[in-house]
Amino acid sequence: MTGTPTPSDAALIARWKDEPAPLLPLLHAFHDRDGYVSEAAMRAVADGLRTPLADLYGTVTFYHHFAREEGGLERPRVCDGPICRCKGSQELIAKLEGATPMPCAGRCDEPIPVLVGHSYLVGSADGTLEERPTPLPAPNPFVAAGRxxxxxxxxxxxxxxxxxxxxxxxxxxxxxxxxxxxxxxxxxxxxxxxxxxxxxxxxxxxxxxxxxxxxxxxxxxxxxxxxxxxxxxxxxxxxxxxxxxxxxxxxxxxxxxxxxxxxxxxxxxxxxxxxxxxxxxxxxxxxxxxxxxxxxxxxxxxxxxxxxxxxxxxxxxxxxxxxxxxxxxxxxxxxxxxxxxxxxxxxxxxxxxxxxxxxxxxxxxxxxxxxxxxxxxAGLGLGEHKGTKLVSLSGDVQRPGNYEIPIGLPLRTLLDDWAGGPLEGRTFQAVTMAGLSGGFVKDLDVTLDEPCMRGRGTFLGAAGIMVFDDRRDMVDTARQAMEFFAHESCGKCFPCRIGTQRLTERLAGTAGPTDPAEWKREVADIGHTMAEVSACGLGIAAPLVTQSLVRDFEDQVDAALERRP
Known part of the structure; x- marks a missing residue:
């Protein structure tokens, strides 16, 4: 009994070259067939689409998930985002043979996500892996009660x-x-x-x-x-x-x-x-x-x-x-x-x-x-605000998950009444807004709408709210965030490409002044330059991490600087 014949290079190119937006599906076809994107595959694609090989190589290597070594597709990739790091992703990576870290993979409500080939698994720090469907939003008792x-x-x-x-x-x-x-x-x-x-x-x-x-x-x-x-x-x-x-x-x-x-x-x-x-x-x-x-x-x-x-x-x-x-x-x-x-x-x-x-x-x-x-x-919002917003809530909270809130809802109502409050014996220390892009918020007496958020030096954005309780080192959390931005910077513009690296070094304690006042001045100067002249939102938003860290957790910054050799 024979299986489906493996398609040839010519067959794959013929299938996709005349389709709209052909490059990505064609690269995926080679990646799926071979388990990686080889140099021979890139040459075939470049010839088939009449694309300069050097340009194609730069594009392929820019993406995280096109494996460049044989067997790479099947090697485990483990989410090492901020929430998964708190839940033991480093321990899981150490337990899985050949595993490598990947940025946040969009399952912060059920960490830790792992990709193996085309399978999306949920892992835990003890090394177990299982398939689970995407959780539905939990029934909201406040909606059921007609509020x-x-x-x-x-x-x-x-x-x-x-x-x-x-x-x-x-x-x-x-x-x-x-x-x-x-x-x-x-x-x-x-x-x-x-x-x-x-x-x-x-x-x-x-x-x-x-x-x-x-x-x-x-x-x-x-x-x-x-x-x-x-x-x-x-x-x-x-x-x-x-x-x-x-x-x-x-x-x-x-x-x-x-x-x-x-x-x-x-x-x-x-x-x-x-x-x-x-x-x-x-x-x-x-x-x-x-x-x-x-x-x-x-x-x-x-x-x-x-x-x-x-x-x-x-x-x-x-x-x-x-x-x-x-x-x-x-x-x-x-x-x-x-x-x-x-x-x-x-x-x-x-x-x-x-x-x-x-x-x-x-x-x-x-x-x-x-x-x-x-x-x-329009009437679904609170006060003068119109409509609703989906919020992804994760981290150190009793009931993480997706919630649909009326715009203008108090943050404390979401955290305490809807999501059950902090974990037992803990207190909330900070949340992020807009994923990582909005930086940290320590004052939880805010409402979830853009005017209120902008007034606090942040923004609601896509409304990814990560919760950190009193166990967490906010300087190290900021370092992880800036390291992510440095890794994800496309490199097109100098302020973002270099600025995210310099801020990462300063948060890690590997460069920069040790005097607290001078350190803060230098970090503020780098952030200001990035925000003023970066080409896109990444370079503009990344400095909000350090700005909010210094504003709300200055004591932790000073303590970290004192510990530096």
Whole structure:
């Protein structure tokens, strides 16, 4: 009995070279076939796509997860992000033969994630590994009691929600049916503008305004059609909300993207999926096939004459690809450096076409807003704030997980009433905001909204909140964070490339002055330069780690400097 024949180089290239955005899937095909990306494979790809070999080599080696040695795909990669480090990732790495660390892999609610080949496992410090499905959001007792209402999570816990039948049974695709039958693109965009929905990936740009800009933009001749891109890279440490949406509510994402295409006049869409979610790719592929078979995708969506096709492109591990222009460069098969702006993606995005780039949460919010109305969604927030926000909560707290909160909710309410408070015998010391990008917050008497966060020198962003109790060394936690930023800096601009390295050295105690006042002055000066002239958000946000450390934990900084030889 023989198995499926191994495809040849020529067969792999023929399969992908004429597809949209071919480089990443072609590299994955070689990586899957051989267990690594060999020099011979790179030469074949370079010849097949007519790409300079030197450029291709630089691109392949930029990504974390393209193994360059034989057998590399099957070697364990263990998350060594801030929460997993607290839960014993270093001990697990030592116990697994051939294991190497990887940055945060998006399962901070159930650490420690391990990738072995295409399997996503959950490990523990004692060396055990097991397969587990992505946890559903826990039922929120405050929602059940009628105190709050959810948007994205309202139906996600219903049995079978991930299937087409289950999604439709719980109200799915009603918004799309209404839009193509009874509305025009202007009505869809106007409803989103009235709702107050803004980008939920971190930037917070008004969604309706972005869609309108793409709708009004004119594609330059020869550039191709307009494009919808879902940023599903979710690489910010401490963020894992998009994973639960894609795994348990994939049709909500599909419906949101089709609605975006209808509203903007874009006939194509891409889901740029982070490498660390292999099971998610299978779930999305199945859901896309279901939607296409039901006439919800393709040349004639629901018999309306509107065409929309949807493709998945899997990344290969690079934090910078969460930045929208780096993502577009990666999708186009280029080295994923951030682009200079202007022009912006709304006029010159994927392959120079007008492009919407939204994250998963934003797109999944669109169907319920259009089904239930802008006023309903706007009314979900507290006070003057509109809508809800998904929060990924992890670390030293009783009930980590994903929560959908009304914007403006007090942080203490989330930590104490919703998540059960600190671990037994412990007290909260600090939390992070926006994953690591927002730095540390010691004052927990804040509300979860951008105005309040900005007033505290941080920002809510993608709302990855990591909790650290009184056991944790905040200087070392800051060092780990800055080490991550230094590792993930794309290297394009000098201030970020060098600044993150210099700040890491100073936090590690391997360079810089020992006098506390001089150390703080130097660290502040480096951070100021980075924030003023870095090319993208990484270099602008990274100094918030040291700024907040000095502001809120000056005593720990002074003690660390005193211990230096």
């Amino acid at each position: 709050f209402e959810e948007c994205c999570f309202a139906q996600i816990r219903e049995p079978g929600r991930a299937t087409l039948d289950g999604y439709r049974r719980t109200g799915g695709y009603a918004a799309l049916e209404k839009a193509v039958a009874d509305q025009d693109p202007e009505a869809v965009i106007a409803e989103l503008e009235a709702s107050g929905l803004a980008g939920r990936g971190g930037a917070g740009f008004p969604t309706g305004r972005k869609w309108r800009a793409v709708r009004d933009a004119v594609s330059e001749r020869g550039r191709g059609p307009k494009t919808i891109v879902c940023n599903a890279d979710e690489g910010e440490p401490g963020c894992f909300k998009d994973r639960v949406l894609m795994d348990h509510d994939p049709h909500a994402l599909i419906e949101g993207m089709v609605l975006a295409g209808f509203a903007t006049g874009a006939p194509r869409g891409f889901i740029y999926l982070r490498y660390e979610y292999p099971q998610t790719e299978e779930i999305l592929e199945d859901a896309i096939a279901e939607a296409r078979a039901a006439g919800l995708l393709g040349e004639n969506v629901l018999g309306s004459g509107f065409a929309f096709e949807l493709l998945i492109r899997r990344g290969a591990g690079a934090y910078i690809c969460g930045e929208e222009t780096s993502l577009l460069e990666s999708l186009e098969g280029k080295h994923p450096f951030p682009r200079n702006k202007p022009p912006y993606p709304v006029t010159h995005g994927f392959e120079g076409t007008p492009t919407v780039v939204n994250n998963v949460e934003t797109l999944c919010s669109v169907p319920p807003i259009l089904a239930r109305g802008a006023a309903w969604y």
